[in-house]
């Protein structure tokens with residue numbers, strides 16, 4: 448890409464200002480400027496989120512939903528306001544459809560353990576895809592062992608494009624659920640989930656969407672998508688760890704039994720039996736991640752205030768620029784070149800193993816991920832043990848890409 452094309456694409460995102468909000472980006476690593484290119488594994492946190500958590504703990508902390516005193520009421524208000532923020536973020540019809548979990552993994556396990564155990568039986572089929580994260584494979588394996596359900600896997604082509612026709616061919620009278628990623632964490636493919644959901648709904652099959660990599664990169668509208676379940680994880684949208692989200696359509700959540708028992712989720716308990724609260728509280732046994740939920744609310748406000756068009760323009764510019772620069776490097780091959788792609792760039796080099804690439808880059812201040820990216824079946828599909836992966840977020844710049852490119856040229860020199 449020419450410099451003028453890049454300049455013409457210059458987004459309305461004030462990245463310099465954003466970078467000042469992320470204290471960690473000023474921290475040198477091995478005396479080198481930090482080029483943080485691993486946001487797909489976990490994103491860094493803006494000062495606003497850090498301050499919110501500190502302020503909540505210093506000034507407004509108590510347990511939620513039970514105290515008769517002012518502090519508890521205040522903490523409860525803030526916790527429930529965060530739930531409303533999440534509902535608006537996903538355009539969910541009601542905040543009662545937002546269940547707080549620990550992360551995406553727990554959200555999918557909740558659906559498998561509650562909905563799956565209740566409504567699936569031997570021979571029932573669940574359709575996933577070749578580009579799922581282990582979090583959307585293993586919970587279904589557990590049900591396969593327990594119930595004898597059957598997993599069907601929708602393929603991608605050599606470039607990593609999701610094959611909608613081949614997916615539709617897998618739907619049949621035994622299909623009970625489609626559980627599919629919105630964006631691949633390993634190779635960046637954006638799945639046409641609206642079409643996937645339409646095809647599934649023509650057969651009355653509900654759809655769970657794993658939005659872990661979509662929520663940080665694009666506007667998500669569960670009503671426009673008509674998703675039945677939509678999950679994401681707080682730490683990838685610039686929020687804290689320990690907090691995740693399950694959106695579930697109210698009819699579905701209401702039909703589901705609790706999957707964990709304890710405090711917070713009961714109406715009444717005697718020694719003989721318990722009765723349970725309505726969703727979402729039925730699924731939130733025990734003391735929740737209070738300040739983490741409040742911090743997630745702040746992270747979402749921060750992200751949304753930037754404007755999705757601006758966020759996407761910047762990330763697509765970086766993806767294109769990085770793709771061009773990496774293609775200059777002899778012996779480097781990009782893995783995953785789907786037409787619709789989020790700002791995630793997986794690659795291999797003929798001269799070095801991904802782990803060696805990661806180590807050399809680290810010494811140059813460049814943080815990338817090397818490994819199977821919790822997507823071993825996908826690595827198998829591409830006949831690779833691992834890849835190196837650079838992923839971009841709101842704070843990344845062309846300087847980060849240039850630093851990555853220079854470090855890769857060094858790898859070439861050392862191993863080539």
Ligand SMILES: *Cc1c(COP(=O)(O)O)cnc(C)c1O
Pocket residue numbers: 487488550551552553580582583628630631632657659660680
């Ligand atoms: C990160 C990720 C997960 C798991 O998220 P956790 O926070 O580890 O639960 C699941 N699916 C995708 C696509 C991911 O990128």
